[in-house]
Amino acid sequence: MRRRLATERKVLTAKLSAKDLTLIRGERCLFQQLEFALDAGELLLLQGRNGSGKTSLLRAIAGLLSLESGEVHWNDVPVLSQRQEFHGAMVWLAHRTGLKGDLTPAENLHFEATLRPQSKTEIAAIYERLGIARLKRLPLRSLSAGQQRRVALARMLMADVPLWLMDEPFTNLDSDGRKLVIELTEEHLASGGLCVLAAHQEVDINATVKRVKL
């Protein structure tokens, strides 16, 4: 129980900010002197056309890309100087799900749970919520793209961390699925979480939304 309380306190003070971000990929400058500050309970929406650098910005925030200049801060400490702590506090829902087609959802999620020390141990409710409970023993490759996406969402919920980075979370999902993602995000924000979401379309969500146009 103590651990649970500790994570909640962390969530309340959580803060993601960035200053003076510049990223050059090959010959192109994707963004320059970009800055944002995000507090607990807020959503940062990254908007822009295809190829405008949304994914690159998300990857840069996650620490996967090195920036030309500028730093991302988590709780006012540079991310790169506390990589492990920061990664323990975030989860990354990428376009490529990072799940193995040869394994079942249950096997995939079991592996992911071992990588993240804070994972929730009770995941039956998560399966129910996402509507994948009866699929959990099938090989992932036999599932539809939308169902695979739901498994990736299950991993995100399971991780139980304050910061969600989501890259086009609506891809391949039906209208129920889209609604579910919105609901889950609203709940996460209401409980003091933070969310950075990249989408090419408008997102209708009931929360404090900050925007970055790329």
Place this chain on the structure above:
Amino acid sequence: MGADIPAQPGILAGLVAITRRDLLLAWKRPGDVLNPLFFFAMVCTLFPLAIGPSPAELMFSGPGVLWVAALLASLLSLNSLFLSDHEDGSLDQWLTSPQPLPVLAIGKTLAHWLISGLPLVLISPLLAMTYRMPAGVILVLIFTLFLGTICLSLLGSIGAALTVGLHRGTALLSLLILPLAMPVLLLGANTVSLAAGNEAYATGIWALAAYAIAALSLAPYATAAALRISNE
């Protein structure tokens, strides 16, 4: 299902998890294990066909042939070491997980060695017998291959991490790894030759063991750094 998820994994949990997952994947696709093995056996068959079946020649060239074949066979499976993880986004997940990356790299390499290195060691006595190697020498061969394949997997993981996601990956990987692997080949094959000639061979074993320990302590860091760079 909920019951078998560990509540508080320790530092080695990532290593165990990744090794376990890769073994599970290999179990579901046994071809990945068998291909290098067949390749190893095939190359060892080619040599007697090329140089003739004379027992003296086979005994003389056996250690070298077996070692070169093992080196090439372990190189064969390296290209795919991080490839699928890079393509399906698993690598992104590891790089953004709280687990230390060198530990994950060790887990990955351990799985690779168990899947493609250890089977070579296990099948080598069979092939060595066809080269008329006496039992004592075969023991030395097994031991040097055991240490040698560990070295090759560790070195190979660096090369695989550097070339993951590049076109021309396979040829480039060989170009990067073979010069690095030459000392291993040289130590391994010559130690077996010395044993075959009834000479003192302990130096070679010690040197290989030292190489393996050095590689085990340094290579994971290089692999981790290379993975971060290649996955950008």
Place this chain on the structure above:
Amino acid sequence: MWKFFHRLASPPHFYRLAATLIPWLMFPGLLLLAWGSYNGLFVAPPDYQQGDAYRIIYVHVPAAYLSMMAYMFMAIGGGIGLIWRMKLAHAVAAAAAPIGAAFTFLALATGSIWGRPMWGTWWEWGDPRLTSELILLFLYFGYMALRSSIDDIAKADKASAVLALVGVVNVVIVHYSVEWWSSLHQGQTILKKGGPAMDPEMLQPLLAMILGFTLIFGALLARRVRTEVLYRERRTRWVRKMVLAPEGGR
């Protein structure tokens, strides 16, 4: 002191500094080579065993020495670039690779030519130095191949730096393992450690050649780093300003 390094690391500053440095390296280097070659080839006495054949060391030894030194430049440059994120260090590493490969090739070629009268064959596997040098050449090829197959310069810099650092550990291992190997097979070396001391008349030209080659290596490196810097900084204001300047830039 720190300020000096900081200024040195700034590309435009280095670009100008290198331009003034090159003649100061090039001309003394050429003078030393001229003096060394004359004294080595005509003044120094013939060797009592090898006759005149030994004179190839005046090229072979400096080339072999520089082939190692260029690799050290690559590894140290790469390491500095990785740790302190200094772009100029990566440029130095990139520039050093082809020069190092060329010197390695020169060392191999002269070694092989030297081997012809000594062993009666162009290539003798039993010689540990030649074998190590050959592996070094492959290491250079791997390094350059990796660099050329990554499009993004920043990524190529970092990946090849890791390779160079791994390689530098390996070079040491290669050296000792090849020596052990050739001792098993009674390899014949031309230059033996602890052999008879060289006649000063032979040694002085050799030292002059080594120093001269090193200076010329420095000049070549500076020249290549300049080109490298210019290419890498082509989008920046200072390069545009310089190139578009009326005198054409210098």
